Amino acid sequence: MAKQTKKLSKSATVKKMLSRGNGATLVEIMKSTGWKEHSCRAFLTGVRKTSNLLKEERPDGKTAYRIEAAPAAARAE
Template identity: 85%
Template structure:
């Protein structure tokens, strides 16, 4: 019998990424989870139903998503 590890779920890992100060882009979520882009966007929609999800423009022009309170300059 294979030893079971306590690896965090992909959704928990994405939630942790979204909780970072700079959030996460869809591309970062795809790379981390192996999900397709449409699956990442569907996950973000689910997060919107339970938390405040902020959409922010990074200096490099990429769009990042972050869980948290609104700050000046944040896009809703």
């Protein structure tokens, strides 16, 4: 029997992408979820309410969004 892995929800997938070191662009989020651009932007607005969402420019000129990691002191509490 093959081991089955649980599929992440779309929101969990996007949050995982945003937690990467280089974050995620709108195009990457759109491709991974099938959402339209306005839906991706609305999701990012929701993320801003609960996390520190950074907007950064990559060396190739594309805009990426990334959730800032909490400092070690904040995680310990």
